[in-house]
Amino acid sequence: MIKRSPYEILGLEGDFEFKDIKKAYRKAIRENSPDTNPKQFALISDAYDALTNEEYFIQGVENDKFILDVSIEREENQKTNNSKYLKDIFEVPFKI
Amino acid sequence: MAKKKKKKFQKKQLLSLFHNENYQKVISKIKQFEIDGMSDKELYQIQITSYEKLANANFKLGDINRAMRDMESLLTIDSSEEYKIIKLKYLCYMEYFKDAIIFAQDLINSKNSKIKKEALFLYILANIYSGNYDIEEKFLKLLPIARVNYILGFKEFLEGNIEEALLYLDKCNPRVKIEKKNIEAIKSIILNQETTSSEILKPLYRFLINGDDTNLQNTKNSRIIKKDILTQFYKNKKSSEIEKLISLKSSIPIETIVEEIKDKEKQTKLIYNNIVLLVDKQKNYHKALELFIKNKNQLVQIVESAVLLIQIKSLLDDTKSDKIVLNFLSNYLKLHYKKLSPFQLDFIFVFLIQSSQINTSIRIIKEYNGEDILFILKDLIEITEVEPQIQERFNRIIKRYSFIKDKTFEAILGVIDSFNENISIIKSKEIELFAKQLSKILTLFQNCQKPHKKYQPKIFKILSSISSFIQNLDFATNRDLYIQLSETINRFIEIFNIDREDLSKDIKILFISLEKEKSIKKEKKTDDETMFDIFKQIVNDYDEDDFDDMLNSFDEDYLDDNDLARIKKDFIEALKNNQTPFNNELEDIEDSFNNPIIFEFILDLVGKAIEFDRYDDSFTQTLLDNMYIEPQDNYYREDLIMAIKKYAKKDIKIAIIFFYDCITLVPTNQRETVWYLKWLEAYLYLVDDYAQPRDKAFKGCLNHFIKVQQKKRFKTLNDKFKKLINRFKDKGLF
Numbered sequence: 001m002i003k004r005s006p007y008e009i010l011g012l013e014g015d016f017e018f019k020d021i022k023k024a025y026r027k028a029i030r031e032n033s034p035d036t037n038p039k040q041f042a043l044i045s046d047a048y049d050a051l052t053n054e055e056y057f058i059q060g061v062e063n064d065k066f067i068l069d070v071s072i073e074r075e076e077n078q079k080t081n082n083s084k085y086l087k088d089i090f091e092v093p094f095k096i
Numbered sequence: 097m098a099k100k101k102k103k104k105f106q107k108k109q110l111l112s113l114f115h116n117e118n119y120q121k122v123i124s125k126i127k128q129f130e131i132d133g134m135s136d137k138e139l140y141q142i143q144i145t146s147y148e149k150l151a152n153a154n155f156k157l158g159d160i161n162r163a164m165r166d167m168e169s170l171l172t173i174d175s176s177e178e179y180k181i182i183k184l185k186y187l188c189y190m191e192y193f194k195d196a197i198i199f200a201q202d203l204i205n206s207k208n209s210k211i212k213k214e215a216l217f218l219y220i221l222a223n224i225y226s227g228n229y230d231i232e233e234k235f236l237k238l239l240p241i242a243r244v245n246y247i248l249g250f251k252e253f254l255e256g257n258i259e260e261a262l263l264y265l266d267k268c269n270p271r272v273k274i275e276k277k278n279i280e281a282i283k284s285i286i287l288n289q290e291t292t293s294s295e296i297l298k299p300l301y302r303f304l305i306n307g308d309d310t311n312l313q314n315t316k317n318s319r320i321i322k323k324d325i326l327t328q329f330y331k332n333k334k335s336s337e338i339e340k341l342i343s344l345k346s347s348i349p350i351e352t353i354v355e356e357i358k359d360k361e362k363q364t365k366l367i368y369n370n371i372v373l374l375v376d377k378q379k380n381y382h383k384a385l386e387l388f389i390k391n392k393n394q395l396v397q398i399v400e401s402a403v404l405l406i407q408i409k410s411l412l413d414d415t416k417s418d419k420i421v422l423n424f425l426s427n428y429l430k431l432h433y434k435k436l437s438p439f440q441l442d443f444i445f446v447f448l449i450q451s452s453q454i455n456t457s458i459r460i461i462k463e464y465n466g467e468d469i470l471f472i473l474k475d476l477i478e479i480t481e482v483e484p485q486i487q488e489r490f491n492r493i494i495k496r497y498s499f500i501k502d503k504t505f506e507a508i509l510g511v512i513d514s515f516n517e518n519i520s521i522i523k524s525k526e527i528e529l530f531a532k533q534l535s536k537i538l539t540l541f542q543n544c545q546k547p548h549k550k551y552q553p554k555i556f557k558i559l560s561s562i563s564s565f566i567q568n569l570d571f572a573t574n575r576d577l578y579i580q581l582s583e584t585i586n587r588f589i590e591i592f593n594i595d596r597e598d599l600s601k602d603i604k605i606l607f608i609s610l611e612k613e614k615s616i617k618k619e620k621k622t623d624d625e626t627m628f629d630i631f632k633q634i635v636n637d638y639d640e641d642d643f644d645d646m647l648n649s650f651d652e653d654y655l656d657d658n659d660l661a662r663i664k665k666d667f668i669e670a671l672k673n674n675q676t677p678f679n680n681e682l683e684d685i686e687d688s689f690n691n692p693i694i695f696e697f698i699l700d701l702v703g704k705a706i707e708f709d710r711y712d713d714s715f716t717q718t719l720l721d722n723m724y725i726e727p728q729d730n731y732y733r734e735d736l737i738m739a740i741k742k743y744a745k746k747d748i749k750i751a752i753i754f755f756y757d758c759i760t761l762v763p764t765n766q767r768e769t770v771w772y773l774k775w776l777e778a779y780l781y782l783v784d785d786y787a788q789p790r791d792k793a794f795k796g797c798l799n800h801f802i803k804v805q806q807k808k809r810f811k812t813l814n815d816k817f818k819k820l821i822n823r824f825k826d827k828g829l830f
Contacts, residue, residue, distance in 0.1 A: 002344060002372065002373075002376055005400050007399055007400065012435075017435060018434060018436060018437055021437075051437065051440075052437060054437075054498060054499040054500060055499045057437075057439060057440065057443070058499060061407060061443070063724070065372045065375060065404065066372070066403070066404070067372055068365040068368055068369055068398070068400065069365075070342060070362050070365045070366055070369065072338065072342060072357065072362060080328050081288045082288070082305075083253075083285045083286040083288065083304075085300075085304055085324075086253070086282065086285060086286070086304070087225075087253075088317045088320075088321060089191070089312075089313065089315065089317050089318050090188050090189050090191055090221070090313075091189075091298050091299075091300035091301065092221065092246070092298075093246065093270070093275055093278030093279050093281075093298065093301075094217075094242075094243065094246070094270065094275055094278075095272065095274075096185055096214060096217065096218070
């Protein structure tokens with residue numbers, strides 16, 4: 001199963017240390033309580049378990065792959081209107 | 097001076113070239129030689145046909161200049177209108193519209209009505225393309241209505257009146273199917289709509305729809321446009337590939353990521369994600385490892401990368417990459433050591449110790465304080481003396497529970513059981529030596545402080561194994577070891593407050609031995625040796641290992657029939673009570689049962705969901721997701737059909753509902769495959785055999801089967817296709 005990276009869910013990046021995982025978890029659940037944001041809360045708990053609960057971690061290694069968040073601002077596919085080229089090249093839809 | 101006489105060329109040879117459609121050579125031989133034995137009439141006919149065929153072939157390939165050259169040559173021999181009209185067509189395709197208008201003058205007055213109509217059509221279009229939009233009505237009246245509407249539509253289009261153009265094109269309804277398709281293509285191009293391209297379309301339309309420039313007429317304008325359009329399609333293709341990756345649909349070529357994403361951090365993340373998709377979706381583990389290694393210097397920055405690499409390696413039987421992998425993990429630990437939990441480090445150490453590069457592995461493990469893992473997997477079994485620091489380490493390990501360490505202790509179990517298994521072929525000196533080592537291990541257990549209660553089962557398993565082994569040793573000469581073992585067991589019985597009734601058979605026998613003061617030989621054990629296999633290899637100077645087996649051995653808690661019945665009961669209760677029936681227990685079913693049982697279980701639950709009015713469009717998908725089952729996977733496909741056919745005898749309605757759910761869950765990109773058509777075929781026969789209504793779903797499956805088979809022409813399905821057509825042709829379904 002593909003899951004979001006637990007580090008990213010907990011907002012951990014750069015030069016953090018293992019002890020920071022707990023802090024990040026606490027901060028994340030403060031901001032996403034089970035009442036106000038149950039889905040996010042479940043994700044956060046799952047992420048925390050994946051990083052701190054040994055059995056859960058081993059299960060994850062067997063079953064899950066972690067994917068990273070990448071936001072790419074991309075131009076919409078350039079949908080150039082090709083009809084203008086019909087005017088330049090001769091073609092007819094009939095058999096002649 | 098007399099003209100040099102031409103050499104002769106045999107008629108037979110020329111005809112052979114002609115029949116082999118080698119028209120270029122035919123023309124060149126006629127120019128070069130006198131054809132011996134061929135009449136002028138025959139020669140004329142051969143020349144005409146050759147030039148005509150050559151012109152036509154070159155035109156179809158898009159080489160309009162060569163086509164025109166051949167046609168000009170032909171016209172020097174025969175200037176009939178039949179060939180002039182072809183020249184007129186070529187002039188238009190060469191975009192020589194002014195020349196075309198002049199050249200058409202005679203032809204539009206031809207007495208041959210077919211020539212006249214063709215000439216008029218081209219003449220009017222040449223005028224329009226030259227910017228002369230005044231069309232004489234009397235000419236239009238002579239043309240078929242489809243062509244008139246096309247001319248008027250195209251005129252409006254060139255003048256920028258798109259709505260009017262489309263109205264005319266809508267009315268333009270040629271009789272020939274290919275021509276209809278071409279008109280549709282023009283409309284889609286004008287409207288800038290997505291449409292599917294096909295080989296039957298005219299080259300220009302196909303080119304504008306999907307950038308395929310095959311057979312596009314090579315003219316000055318087309319060369320300019322080609323560059324624009326191909327750049328645009330190439331750019332769009334790359335964009336949609338990146339989209340595919342971002343939306344996690346599938347992996348894409350790494351080159352595309354590197355070309356398209358310049359931000360190094362994002363690029364690295366995308367490369368990582370791409371490898372994840374290669375593993376998870378494409379199941380292409382070799383390619384995944386290859387890409388990982390190729391991009392290791394970037395990927396090492398990502399804290400998630402080590403687990404991914406170990407996952408990939410565990411899926412492959414590969415030692416070639418061990419050196420590079422070790423190097424990667426060494427660099428990885430340098431960067432991320434502080435971020436990892438002790439058990440994550442242990443996990444990496446367990447992986448490292450199975451590498452073929454054992455010395456490097458040990459160095460890395462020691463560098464990052466992984467001596468505990470080394471101790472359990474290596475030192476413990478090689479123990480000769482119980483030095484204080486060894487006892488201290490053992491005490492520390494056993495005091496604090498670790499899941500990975502607990503599993504790692506299984507290695508020693510494997511070694512003891514191996515001795516038990518092979519005792520008859522092991523030399524007595526080796527047995528003696530091993531008994532001494534066991535005595536040292538027992539000393540460690542005897543002297544350890546109170547171990548963590550979660551280690552209790554493992555400790556008793558080890559003691560039980562030693563109890564079994566010890567029965568192979570003569571009691572009198574090994575009395576001390578018997579006593580040491582019993583004392584150790586008694587100590588742990590006390591520590592963990594164990595009921596003696598619950599002790600294993602081997603331990604109970606040990607106590608009988610002590611009472612009777614003799615060893616009691618027993619039957620050999622035949623337990624699974626997976627862990628031993630691993631350990632044996634480790635102690636044998638760390639040869640190649642199968643890490644996958646080790647991971648699998650971590651998960652031994654399979655469900656039994658009672659569990660399955662209980663899970664089903666709970667699920668049905670939840671359905672009945674309007675609660676969420678899906679829970680974590682569902683995910684263990686897939687590991688514990690074979691496919692027919694799993695599908696029967698699912699079908700029963702679908703049936704119950706329908707019965708309690710809890711079934712909706714997402715029910716099947718949610719259930720399958722919870723069970724981590726994708727029926728379209730190769731592993732399930734065949735069994736699904738068998739299970740559904742079997743279930744149909746019990747309840748056809750549930751069988752076809754579930755089957756159709758599975759069919760609709762198949763991703764679009766897998767719907768033109770042989771196995772998918774086989775699913776459809778099975779579905780169609782099932783519905784028909786059981787006289788179920790031929791609803792929209794049924795017709796959709798039937799049409800899709802026919803459409804795809806007609807398109808793909810899978811040889812293996814030819815007979816099935818004919819059979820299916822025969823079965824349904826008289827039923828007004830198509």
